[in-house]
Amino acid sequence: MAVATGSETGPDSGANRTSQAYYDLRGLILSGHYAPDSRLTESELTTRLQVSRGTVRSVLARLAQEGYVTAEANRSARTRSFCEDEAIEILETREVLEAALAARAAECATDEDIAALEATCKRLWSQRKSVTPEEYSRLNREFHEQVRAAARQATLTRFVDSLLYPLVLRQYRDMQRSRPRAVVIEEHKAILSAIVTHNPEAAASTMRHHLSAVRRALQLKFTTPSDG
Template sequence: MDSSEYDDVAEPGRGSQTRQDQAYEGLRSLLLSGSIEPDTRLTEADLTRMFNVSRSTMRAVLVRLVQEGFVTSEVNRGVRTRSFTVEEALDILEARETLESALAGKAAERATDEEIDALRRILDEMVDCKARGDQAAYSQCNRRFHQQVKEAAHQQTLARAYDTLLYPLVMRQYRNLSARHPRGGSLEEHQAILMAIVTRNPDAAVAAMRHHVASARRALLLQARESTPAAKTDQETT
């Protein structure tokens, strides 16, 4: 009997979540973690073994992830992890600027004392990482800080919209570029965001987050232009 007959049955201890739901959440989390290189081919055989589901179930999972933009599917190339052009990356950063600034404003209104303390601890770690020159650890703290701001906003509709932006996939693709061109001012921008949240100033929190994300977007554009062969040629001839 085909195991797919059981893939839509909820497993004990997992609430109402089916095996297809579990495989979807597991693969989506794996993609968002940035542990898979952009433009990596994903095979049904490997994924069915990884998540212990049938091929038909995994095929349905992949169709859903294609529809949501996490992966692409092309004739003769199969299903692959998403790869972004610079223009696509900038579009996502622009959308992030709007959504995350709104989340920061709500965090200034709604964050609990415990959530503010968590933001303070993360920022202290960022200060330490910067002092040690540990860019990888700083980047991890940066992600945690933004995640904490999102949670402190207590605004599920905005949070869900933010989670669909594929921003972690963009940063995974361009992280080597950012490492070669570290952006100054990031720590101070995070400090301004925290200060606005601590002082319960929504307008200041919105402005601080908008400035922070806009700065990152401008830096990515500049870095990408400097790293293209055409840009280098133009610079050499001027």
């Protein structure tokens, strides 16, 4: 099934279709539709994205430049995979940057920002026993995005977005786990509490603790892959 449709007419349609195809394919990669180290071919992508081979090449070139894929000599590409050392470095860097963003959020968050964060935490809490992995991932991502938005620090946010940590999490997470770690929602609530009380030191500390726990949970899988 194709991801996007639309005619390629008008002076800006070529650029618009290339941009849409880029976002469509990046979204498929981030969502886990393509597993790590999956081969992406022009023929399959032209059908899926409903664009020309030239557009596919442009999209793959941009995604390769940004690190989502690795280009191959035969005009195909592979989705990125990460060795353990790369994965740990990315997640450690995320801890530092998102801790700084949480501190800024504690200083800058408006009543509207706080209300949005509280609503997300309430949804996570109310659904904690029945939430699907996909819905949990969406709400978790929403919470972190709301913290970044509340920080109003575009440079730090841009650096976080460039880390490709969602690909690392998808590669190394425990696919057999049907529920998130039991303490995750409590960790979110602790971050929220620090932001609500406008305590930047506590916000940074609780965010760092939360993301460090995420990283350690994945590292357990690195060293003992047979453990569930």
